[in-house]
Amino acid sequence: MVQIPKTPASSAPRSVPTSADVARLAGVSRATVSYVLNNSSAVRISEPTRRRVHEAARELGYVPHAAARSLRAGHSRTVLMPAPGFPVGPLYSRFIGELQWALGRLDYTVVQYGTAGPQGDDAARAWAELRPVAVLVPGSGLGPQGVEILKRSGARAVVTLGPEPVDGAHALLMDHEAVGHRAGRHLYDRGRRRIGVVLPAEPGLEVFSAPRLEGVRRAVRGTDATVTELHLAYEEHSAARLAARWRSLGLDAVFAYNDEYAMLLMRALQDEGVAVPAETAVIGADDLMLGRLLRPRLSTVHLELPSGRELAALVDRAVHDPGARPERHEVLGATVVHRESS
């Protein structure tokens, strides 16, 4: 571990300039300072006065206080987004980036809230303290009570992104059951009948892996195919152990949860001399670049998340009409990309 040594202490901070200081220096009222610096169109203020206020603010190093503004307005322009409680892949990162950009264009400030700390309703209370105008909650940590806490504190819109709707909140439903269903159906159509499904050992992923498993089961229900659960940690020796007992499992196919677990397992199977796809077909999910770089090229389920722009529009709509009936939208597109591994 790189060490950060301590250094000795010293002196005191300066006082923070206020809008009163700016008003004094510019020779105007505090209200005028507020109108100018918050770009208010409610009052007509001459160009020279505006300039004087801006110059005084710059000279003093004054910036408006978002909290004071939000106290006056009763709410902020802050959209709060708790960081998801699961490890985030490149697909999700890109989605979040696009969403932040789109909300920024609509003049919202997006802040992400760290995962550490309170859970459940306590988390909702902690978020509410920041008086966000909207809250976007990924995963499944929020209940109806939490939604109520946020709304009572002035949040005009609560939007969940997850497998299940929550009473009182708008829901973007991400149906991971469909991901498993596509994978299972593909393997069945390729003539496979003994299908393994990888369940990652890493915590936080059950919310995705359980419905994916269920989707595979549904895809082969009423057929002669069987489904076997395979527990796998994202570590080489876990994959090697699973591969070592592969032939005793008698499987002819595996849905490996996602492309990264598929890469890990496929390498272990190849090291064990199991031919892919001849002996065992492999399919991942996410359609990452790395799947195209593997040999054989990895089959995968391509996921399509909603566009950040459309989700931003939903948030904006909900903020303008906080009494509207919660919207529910299925937003996860899932299609099989058939390559060489299956």
Add this chain to the structure above:
Amino acid sequence: MVQIPKTPASSAPRSVPTSADVARLAGVSRATVSYVLNNSSAVRISEPTRRRVHEAARELGYVPHAAARSLRAGHSRTVLMPAPGFPVGPLYSRFIGELQWALGRLDYTVVQYGTAGPQGDDAARAWAELRPVAVLVPGSGLGPQGVEILKRSGARAVVTLGPEPVDGAHALLMDHEAVGHRAGRHLYDRGRRRIGVVLPAEPGLEVFSAPRLEGVRRAVRGTDATVTELHLAYEEHSAARLAARWRSLGLDAVFAYNDEYAMLLMRALQDEGVAVPAETAVIGADDLMLGRLLRPRLSTVHLELPSGRELAALVDRAVHDPGARPERHEVLGATVVHRESS
């Protein structure tokens, strides 16, 4: 693109309960409500009164307003962290997660600020509006003027994480020149003399790739070895184009920027029939799992970021002593992991 259709509008929001409502219901003063709900130890308040306040707050769905509290205190417990302006890998994600956890344990609220929006001093002004008690800035977007703006607005600590120190801010220096130096030295020691260095075409990565290139140059300065810049986009056809003209370049080694670019390039070289490492040695950086899964196994530069716990301690120290001389620490550890590709 998944479509989110619009739904029609309706009704109005309810009013937000205030601490005055809680005081009325509990039959106490507003000051008492504030003392109880903010866990203040400044005043002794009886257990039954505490209970009455908590019950009233729960019944009304009241939560304290962090902004109001921060207005009273003159600053918040908010540590603001602008999202980095470069694509983030798993190594950095883990570091951020640990840092947030550690700051949470010290009772700070970490909020991440979206990348979209203002740049430079304007960005500093936008951050300052949130009156954070500390600001952690990754990358190289902040100048001395921005540090001054943040401090004038009450930020007690500004910490940069990047290649260069910024006047007035604490600096965690991440010396990516050393990463390139280790890679270059390793390739030279393996007997290679015509060394290519990958520069990613993706924007935002120059802040890492330029010093890494410089590090390779320094490693072979005064020797008979040459260094060739190779521009590569993270796309299969870009790698295929580079691989197609590989033999005309006459290189016997390549430092491929990181493990992901190394995987991309190594696959393209192998598809082109270039033997790794016999004809061309390849080394990446980051020491990701995928490097161990490649064949030949990928040599890499293992990076060690500072521990989130130690960085959190630095922030806490700086907040308690805002007048202290800025600390500077070299925090990036870099060691070569020699595997089969070099």
